[in-house]
Amino acid sequence: MTGEFGGALPAAVEEGVGGFRTTIENTTERGGVNYGEFIEEVRTFMDRARAACPTTELNDDILSRLRAINDLLKGVTIDEWYAPSGTRTDLPARGNIMLPPYTFLDQGADGVVATLRFRRFHLGGNSAVHGGYVGLAVDEVMGLAAGLARGITRTAYLTINYRSVTPLDTDLELKAWVDRTEGRKTFLRATLSDGDRVCADAEALFILLNPGQR
Ligand SMILES: CCCCC/C=C\C/C=C\C/C=C\C/C=C\CCCC(=O)SCCNC(=O)CCNC(=O)[C@H](O)C(C)(C)COP(=O)(O)OP(=O)(O)OC[C@H]1O[C@@H](n2cnc3c(N)ncnc32)[C@H](O)[C@@H]1OP(=O)(O)O
CATH class of the missing domain: 3.10.129.10 (Hotdog Thioesterase)
Known part of the structure; x- marks a missing residue:
């Protein structure tokens, strides 16, 4: 696997735990106490992005803010097994924004x-x-x-x-x-x-x- 997020799966396969790791430490603290609110805000962003027709000025304003936010998130990227999105079972849809x-x-x-x-x-x-x-x-x-x-x-x-x-x-x-x-x-x-x-x-x-x- 290559790319910004690559490399997580082979290690799990080497450990012999199967396609979806079952031994993940299933804590609900990862991402912090307000992580669920963060995911819900991202969902709202996705809804509004699909519904919006911004002006060029508004588009460019949002674009620069989004780039800054993406830089912040890039600094805290971790492998798929410990990332809270998809593994926080206390949140709707395991906190997975895809779902x-x-x-x-x-x-x-x-x-x-x-x-x-x-x-x-x-x-x-x-x-x-x-x-x-x-x-x-x-x-x-x-x-x-x-x-x-x-x-x-x-x-x-x-x-x-x-x-x-x-x-x-x-x-x-x-x-x-x-x-x-x-x-x-x-x-x-x-x-x-x-x-x-x-x-x-x-x-x-x-x-x-x-x-x-x-
Ligand atoms: C509850 C816990 C929550 C914890 C949360 C914490 C963390 C979250 C972690 C995990 C997430 C939890 C849940 C996940 C939620 C949703 C799951 C989504 C699942 C997916 O979205 S997953 C992606 C799409 N999926 C693929 O990417 C599969 C690609 N594929 C393969 O990987 C192989 O193909 C495989 C493995 C399927 C089989 O391969 P294989 O080599 O192991 O076995 P083999 O081929 O021998 O088949 C054995 C017997 O099934 C028969 N058979 C096979 N295929 C058939 C078919 N299509 N039609 C009719 N019969 C079929 C054979 O005919 C034989 O039958 P028989 O034994 O009678 O001869």
Whole structure:
């Protein structure tokens, strides 16, 4: 792996802990006590960046401030295993700005129920969520359901049926549950609903990783 953030994965593979490290020190202090507010502010920035049509002057003003902020963040870059984004389990969507913010209502070996809300950042068109973001949310929550049931897995396939338009700015319910298992294979199902209306349903196969498997 090369580039500004490269080099983190090979060390983990050498340690033989599999594709997603399970032995991470799972503290919720990393990033500081206000890290969750920072992530939420970044999300708001992403929403507004998608919605805004700035003047040239405003664009240039924001650009110079953003460059200064990016320089600050570059000075505190660390490897993926200890970066709080994606590993702060106390925050919506593990503090991962890539994901629509979700929180669990219920979680166990049989399955999980999460509530989530897509925002302007996730717009596809005509006030509807982009289908790729639906897939992202479903993959994430099914992956966590597979993880709770079996251990660390990777998605082998994921089939999504888009049943009706998924709305922005609406609290939705995402359920994912284990349908059956065969050896390393876990077959799961999921539904994404707006109240009684099903927006999407899905079926997927997740494969339990072998020790040291990337
Ligand atoms: C809950 C804890 C929270 C902790 C939080 C803290 C930190 C956060 C850390 C982690 C994050 C936590 C959760 C993650 C959340 C979301 C997860 C997202 C998951 C993904 O988004 S992950 C990216 C996309 N994913 C890939 O990047 C996979 C690329 N791929 C491969 O890496 C290999 O392909 C692999 C490994 C899949 C299999 O490879 P392999 O060599 O291990 O096994 P093999 O090929 O032998 O398959 C074994 C058996 O599955 C059958 N099989 C395989 N593929 C099939 C298919 N497509 N259709 C039908 N059957 C299939 C075979 O036919 C055989 O079946 P049989 O045994 O019956 O012959």
